[in-house]
Amino acid sequence: MARRGKKPKGRAISGWIVLDKPKGMGSTEAVSKMKWLFFAQKAGHAGTLDPLASGLLPIALGDATKTVPFVMDGEKTYRFTVRWGAETTTDDTEGPVVRSSDIRPSREAVEARLADYRGEISQVPPQFSAIKIDGERAYDLAREGEVVAIAARTVVVHRLEIAEHRDEGTTVFEADCGKGTYVRAIARDLGRDLGCFGHVTELRRLAVGAFGEDDMVPLAELEAAADEGREELEPEAIEAGARPRVVDFAGLDEYLLEPETALADLYEVSLTDEQAGRVLAGNPVLLRGRDAPAFCEEAYATGHGRLLALGSVEEGSFRPKRVFGGKG
Incomplete structure (x- = not known):
């Protein structure tokens, strides 16, 4: 006798939630949080965002997960700050300094180099990245102390501009780039070209594919909407450790965008x-x-x-x- 498939747990809802991911939260953790908040049967994200980064993380629920590839292939916009004078193992603030310099480039010196980083460029991803090497993630190998050879690959940077240049030795950039581009690698390579070294201290994603800043929703706002829909418990139940469930999802569901929003192109x-x-x-x-x-x-x-x-x-x-x- 054929066994019946296990009934999926959760609501059969479909749509996109465009989370303004806070710093310190991983992409997988963010997906799990959204799946739990919305009590959705299925969830997935369209493009990993490092825990140290903040900003736009599109999360698909239900049938919207079928449209994830169209978002993954879309153009991305980043705003990031580079501190000059030090290169780190991770190309951001997480790793130790491996090279340093007393040189602090002027705005003009930085601007003069940017043309080399626009259009199709060859880029070696950071050692601490999600690139797979013989089936293993590069960051896992790097954490074990291995120095792995990561092949250069061609990526596309549509726009790279200085948003702000600060006297204390930092420059804020904005970039529009294609799939697979690492702005940490841009900071590393630009620092080497300038002879001063550099690493990313702040990174925020502003757009992915069809989703932009106006679509982003802070985590605290979603949690507040969930709290408004929770059931009321008797004092005795609360004292016993019971946690009120979300029974009214109307407030939360207002934040969902239709699955076809991802297919604007x-x-x-x-x-x-x-x-x-x-x-x-x-x-x-x-x-x-x-x-x-x-x-x-x-x-x-x-x-x-x-x-x-x-x-x-x-x-x-x-x-x-x-x-x-x-x-x-």
């Missing part, structure tokens, strides 16, 4: 009720209308007031590849 196919039924069953549908494309490598379909499927447009038909709330 893709072509949207709006379906009729009849077409929606076919797509939810995994079948292609012919697109009509003068503006309908004949071919589109990546597209998404909406209908019934929600996101229905990810797919492509081929020969004038939308072909579903991943269905939301239907088969597949």
Whole structure:
């Protein structure tokens, strides 16, 4: 006799919560916190943010996890502070100093070097990074004292500008960059080029893909919304150690963005009720209308007031590849 699958624990909700992650919290910890707060069945994040960094961490709940790759591949914006005069093992404040200098570059000297760090550049990721070396994370090997050879790779920096230059030997930068770019490596390499060395002291992410600063929600605000929806317990139960559960999620759910928010750069196919039924069953549908494309490598379909499927447009038909709330 076939065994029944275990029923998922939690609410079958879908959407994005754009957390303003505080310093000191890891990305995995943040995902677990959101999953617990929203009592969601499934959760995942779109792009790791170091514990020492703060700012925008997009967290997908439920079916929104199917759209994570589209956010991961999106452009990211960072604001970061570099302290000149010292290079560390981690390229930030966590590791010990390994090189130092009395040189403090002028704003003009820094500005003169920035052109070398824009566009397609070759970059060696930091020793303390999530890069995999023979199946092991580089930061795990580094913590064990191993010095590993990490190959250089090509990344794209769309914008790198000085936001502020301070006399005490620090420079604040803003950068728009593509997937896989490490601003800690930019600080390290720029410091070497300037002959003064450098490391990141503050790092804040301001945008990821379709998500920006206006979408961010502080953790304290979400926790307050959860507290408003908690059940009221009798004094005896509280004295016995009982913890009130969240029974009304309306306040929390107001912070959720629709799953398709992550797909702003893709072509949207709006379906009729009849077409929606076919797509939810995994079948292609012919697109009509003068503006309908004949071919589109990546597209998404909406209908019934929600996101229905990810797919492509081929020969004038939308072909579903991943269905939301239907088969597949």
